[in-house]
Amino acid sequence: MGVDSNSLIISTGIISCWTTLVIVPGRKYGGLWGRILYCLYITWLDGAFCLGMIWHMDPHRMPRRFCIFQTLSFSFASFALTGWAASFTIATSFAVFRPQSFDNARAALTWHIRYIPTLIVFPLLAAGLYTAFVFKLNAIKPVASDDLHCDVTDPLWVRLLGYGGISPLVSIPFLALSALSAFRLYR
Numbered sequence: 001m002g003v004d005s006n007s008l009i010i011s012t013g014i015i016s017c018w019t020t021l022v023i024v025p026g027r028k029y030g031g032l033w034g035r036i037l038y039c040l041y042i043t044w045l046d047g048a049f050c051l052g053m054i055w056h057m058d059p060h061r062m063p064r065r066f067c068i069f070q071t072l073s074f075s076f077a078s079f080a081l082t083g084w085a086a087s088f089t090i091a092t093s094f095a096v097f098r099p100q101s102f103d104n105a106r107a108a109l110t111w112h113i114r115y116i117p118t119l120i121v122f123p124l125l126a127a128g129l130y131t132a133f134v135f136k137l138n139a140i141k142p143v144a145s146d147d148l149h150c151d152v153t154d155p156l157w158v159r160l161l162g163y164g165g166i167s168p169l170v171s172i173p174f175l176a177l178s179a180l181s182a183f184r185l186y187r
Contacts, residue, residue: 011050017042031109034088037119041080048073052149059142059150067150071140071162074151075130078163079123082170086118089174089181096181122170130161 017039048070055061062070088109094101095108134140139152152158159165 011046014043014046014050031088031091033111034084034109037084038081041077041084044073045077045081048077049149057149062142062150064140067140067142068134070150071134071152072127072131074149075162076123076127078167079126079130082167083118083120083123085171086122086174087115089178090114090118093177093181096184126161126166126170130158130166133158133161 021035021039051066052059052062052070055063055066059067091109091112134152137155137158139154139158140150141153142150152162
């Protein structure tokens with residue numbers, strides 16, 4: 001695929017995300033806050049990628065400030081999406097394990113203070129740690145590769161503090177919680 005087709009695919013993701021938000025009625029299920037956050041995070045993630053089209057998706061042509069913005073955006077949006085998914089896992093698990101604590105099905109997805117650690121604290125702490133290492137080690141450098149975006153390249157292990165490491169690691173307990181919830185539902 002060429003640059004145009006990659007960007008078209010990404011752009012389609014943003015458009016479909018917002019279209020779904022508008023078309024699919026959410027009053028029955030609640031959680032409009034979560035759906036809006038999801039769309040914002042996807043727009044942030046995909047938008048940072050699509051902005052690279054200005055420089056024909058060539059990291060060697062991209063200004064250093066943009067490379068920093070793009071690299072940090074990928075991980076920050078990933079941390080935010082991980083927190084979002086964790087929050088909805090918590091909501092779903094509460095609905096499965098403690099259904100009596102909700103007046104109706106809609107109440108399970110309404111905003112609650114219990115989402116602050118996953119939705120706000122985790123993304124901020126992870127972003128702070130990642131940013132500190134990226135700047136301390138000057139880890140964003142273009143390399144001779146076929147990448148279409150800027151990323152951490154030297155030392156490469158710093159990527160493990162970003163979207164490629166922390167987010168999947170933090171997702172493991174919530175995957176287990178989802179599995180327990182599914183087991184409980186189908187038992």
